[in-house]
Amino acid sequence: GQQVMQIPQYQHVQEGEDFTTYCNSSTTLSNIQWYKQRPGGHPVFLIQLVKSGEVKKQKRLTFQFGEAKKNSSLHITATQTTDVGTYFCAGPGSSNTGKLIFGQGTTLQVKP
């Protein structure tokens, strides 16, 4: 079945450094979503990418969808302590079954 792989699993950065997490799918995705889960919290939707090669920005966050629609990335510029949490990418399951499959997540720690 379709798998969504995410790397790295953990990332520790100094406040002010940049951070990137990568998401790769074994199959072409019709779209990809990104969620953030703060420690002790619940996943919160960040963005959805649909078009091949799409780039979207939200303040210090930049989201990209690969040309082949099999990979995506989230880049945070100049991290802040408020960026701490686990970032999940999520894509539709294979055969368009209507299931959202989450990657394993990247947990970001930011040292002040």
Added chain:
Amino acid sequence: DTEVTQTPKHLVMGMTNKKSLKCEQHMGHRAMYWYKQKAKKPPELMFVYSYEKLSINESVPSRFSPECPNSSLLNLHLHALQPEDSALYLCASSQDWYGGAVEKLFFGSGTQLSVL
């Protein structure tokens, strides 16, 4: 109102108990979901309801019984659970669910369940 409300926030139950988790949304969403999340793992889909009908059951054991009384409410009835069922149970909703497209999910804050 853009919230999904889940109760209770915490639940401790024995293996012979029967309990229910409740979820409510007032965003007019027509699809509701139950996810299970173990510590340091991604959410795993359990059930999808679309227009109050069960559309997806991810081969969940029968000791978990979902119910959708109306478009705003979603319950998860628990009976004879095992310690390995201890997890965070998340309810979510989306505007719609077409079986092919997956819309953005609004998650509730979850119920942290411990089975003793």
